[in-house]
Amino acid sequence: MKPFQVDASVVSTSLARALHKKRLEQEVENYRHHLEEMVAEQTQQLREALREVERSYEHTLEALGVAIDLRDSSTAGHSRRVFLYSIEIGKAMGGLEHELKNIAMGAWLHDIGKLAIPDAILLKPGSLTDEERQVMQRHVQIGYDLVKGIPFLSNAAEIILGHHERCDGSGYPRGLKAEEIPVGARIFAVADTFDAMTSDRPYRRALPFAASREVIERGAGKQYDAHVARVFLSTPDETWQEIRRETAAIQVFSVAAADDIQALSRLVKPGS
Numbered sequence: 230m231k232p233f234q235v236d237a238s239v240v241s242t243s244l245a246r247a248l249h250k251k252r253l254e255q256e257v258e259n260y261r262h263h264l265e266e267m268v269a270e271q272t273q274q275l276r277e278a279l280r281e282v283e284r285s286y287e288h289t290l291e292a293l294g295v296a297i298d299l300r301d302s303s304t305a306g307h308s309r310r311v312f313l314y315s316i317e318i319g320k321a322m323g324g325l326e327h328e329l330k331n332i333a334m335g336a337w338l339h340d341i342g343k344l345a346i347p348d349a350i351l352l353k354p355g356s357l358t359d360e361e362r363q364v365m366q367r368h369v370q371i372g373y374d375l376v377k378g379i380p381f382l383s384n385a386a387e388i389i390l391g392h393h394e395r396c397d398g399s400g401y402p403r404g405l406k407a408e409e410i411p412v413g414a415r416i417f418a419v420a421d422t423f424d425a426m427t428s429d430r431p432y433r434r435a436l437p438f439a440a441s442r443e444v445i446e447r448g449a450g451k452q453y454d455a456h457v458a459r460v461f462l463s464t465p466d467e468t469w470q471e472i473r474r475e476t477a478a479i480q481v482f483s484v485a486a487a488d489d490i491q492a493l494s495r496l497v498k499p500g501s
């Protein structure tokens with residue numbers, strides 16, 4: 230019951246201290262919030278910069294693919310079709326999710342080495358002499374050498390080097406057999422045969438799908454990887470027809486090839 234004595238200066242000091250503490254806490258909170266905003270902003274800028282880099286390499290790849298098709302006029306649209314066929318087979322095989330990007334890029338750029346083959350050989354209408362054939366076959370090594378030094382294409386380079394290998398060892402340049410050949414090149418071999426047979430050539434009309442299916446069926450386990458051939462044969466014709474329809478609508482000179490590359494980017498992004 231003693232009189233309650235209050236020292237005004239003590240109260241005032243305590244209050245000032247509490248207010249100061251509160252102010253400091255608020256400043257820390259503001260600073261933290263500001264930092265978060267800065268991080269979010271920087272992340273967004275970085276994301277945009279990366280997207281820009283991605284876009285520029287997509288355009289570079291697109292231009293290369295179009296250049297390859299332009300160089301070899303008898304195969305107009307070929308790179309684009311085998312690119313899409315290979316992705317389709319790779320996806321249907323399953324377990325190749327991490328390889329799809331390389332498979333797709335390898336198929337897209339498989340004949341890049343042909344850019345260095347002289348017209349007299351590349352565009353020769355008749356059959357090639359042995360010597361000319363040897364020069365022509367160098368396109369796989371030239372393509373490999375061109376691409377292997379580019380980090381994001383180094384795995385695709387192996388497919389470029391192996392795209393004329395055959396499972397029975399009858400291919401070139403190294404005569405590799407079965408699983409010695411990168412899986413992307415084994416997939417490509419089936420896609421390539423299918424496209425070659427079902428496309429018009431200067432010396433013959435396109436053959437029906439059934440005829441090319443038969444060739445791939447006969448060559449399964451020999452020229453072609455048995456599993457790849459099985460997956461190809463179990464895919465309905467409509468899937469291949471749809472790809473042909475889509476690609477037929479694209480002119481070689483069109484920039485629509487970008488759609489293919491964008492499809493590739495979506496394909497290799499997590500969660501897509």
Ligand SMILES: [Fe+2]
Pocket residue numbers: 339340368392393
């Ligand atoms: Fe080739």
